[in-house]
Amino acid sequence: MKRIRKAVFPVAGLGTRFLPATKAMPKEMLTVVDRPLIQHVVDEARQAGIEHFIFVTGRNKGVIEDHFDYQFELDSTLDQRGKAKEQAALEADQPKAGEASFTRQQRPLGLGHAVWCAREIVGDEPFAVLLPDVLVKAKRSCLAQMIDAYNAAGTACNIIAVEETPMENISSYGVVGIGKQHAKSFEITAMVEKPKREAAPSNLSITGRYILQPEIFKILENQQTGAGGEIQLTDAMIRLAKDQPFHGVKFEGQSYDCGSKIGFLTANVAYALDRPDLAPAFRAELKKLLG
Ligand code: UTP
Numbered sequence: 001m002k003r004i005r006k007a008v009f010p011v012a013g014l015g016t017r018f019l020p021a022t023k024a025m026p027k028e029m030l031t032v033v034d035r036p037l038i039q040h041v042v043d044e045a046r047q048a049g050i051e052h053f054i055f056v057t058g059r060n061k062g063v064i065e066d067h068f069d070y071q072f073e074l075d076s077t078l079d080q081r082g083k084a085k086e087q088a089a090l091e092a093d094q095p096k097a098g099e100a101s102f103t104r105q106q107r108p109l110g111l112g113h114a115v116w117c118a119r120e121i122v123g124d125e126p127f128a129v130l131l132p133d134v135l136v137k138a139k140r141s142c143l144a145q146m147i148d149a150y151n152a153a154g155t156a157c158n159i160i161a162v163e164e165t166p167m168e169n170i171s172s173y174g175v176v177g178i179g180k181q182h183a184k185s186f187e188i189t190a191m192v193e194k195p196k197r198e199a200a201p202s203n204l205s206i207t208g209r210y211i212l213q214p215e216i217f218k219i220l221e222n223q224q225t226g227a228g229g230e231i232q233l234t235d236a237m238i239r240l241a242k243d244q245p246f247h248g249v250k251f252e253g254q255s256y257d258c259g260s261k262i263g264f265l266t267a268n269v270a271y272a273l274d275r276p277d278l279a280p281a282f283r284a285e286l287k288k289l290l291g
Contacts, residue, residue, distance in 0.1 A: 007045040007128040010114035012058030012105035026061045028132045033271045041132040048143035053100045056114045110230025116220035134208030138253025149184035149249045157245040161209035170200045174234045177201035185247035193234045
């Protein structure tokens with residue numbers, strides 16, 4: 001079984017739910033406390049042992065590439081000012097030479113299409129996909145938990161992170177059916193995109209983290225547009241599930257849908273309350289605000 005070494009970060013969407021913030025700035029650069037969303041997700045992948053970071057970018061996304069690049073002027077200014085701690089922190093965040101690749105999705109035709117754009121860089125090996133607008137706050141990185149389950153399953157399967165969702169909201173998500181239990185995962189018997197509440201096969205929704213086998217690319221190549229006129233990743237996974245096993249992993253941790261305003265604001269509060277340097281003062285301010 002091949003190791004999971006590469007991760008794809010689709011960052012070419014328009015981020016229309018966050019206009020006007022995203023008019024000139026990518027959604028993925030919105031900050032949760034003092035780190036851009038994309039940095040949080042790259043941190044998660046790195047903690048899971050990912051060695052190659054593949055960004056599928058688009059128009060107006062150049063700043064993401066800059067963010068992961070060495071900034072000579074900044075580094076020398078920090079050096080002159082004796083800010084060694086800040087310098088070291090920036091260096092630790094930055095992918096080493098050759099660890100990051102950038103490819104372009106010229107038109108935002110959908111998540112499935114964005115993943116397909118990474119096919120030449122991924123090549124013929126299983127890979128992870130992390131959506132940067134979903135943050136998972138967890139003791140052990142969510143992707144690391146998925147890779148644990150992948151290794152425990154012992155077969156070249158596909159893995160989807162899932163979480164319990166209140167049934168009244170279930171029709172906003174992709175939902176999976178639950179089959180045979182394994183040590184760290186369960187077999188997925190069905191995948192339904194945005195089902196009616198009565199038709200939902202369970203209360204487990206798909207969370208924005210995937211481990212996929214490279215055969216998904218062949219399917220995406222011929223994929224028709226689906227819901228919303230976009231080339232959907234879920235449609236391709238449903239097709240691949242006819243030939244290959246899919247497992248679900250109920251990860252330990254809390255997810256935040258930072259593509260929605262409430263999720264984004266909540267993530268900021270949760271991550272700030274978790275920071276020893278900020279929490280006491282921030283908690284006091286929150287108390288005042290809430291009366
Ligand atoms: P979303 O649908 O949440 O992002 O896609 P969006 O389209 O940018 O946002 P809204 O709905 O208009 O506010 C999830 C992830 O997939 C990427 C997005 O950048 C986001 O990180 N994506 C989506 C692409 O890379 N290409 C696409 O064609 C669509």
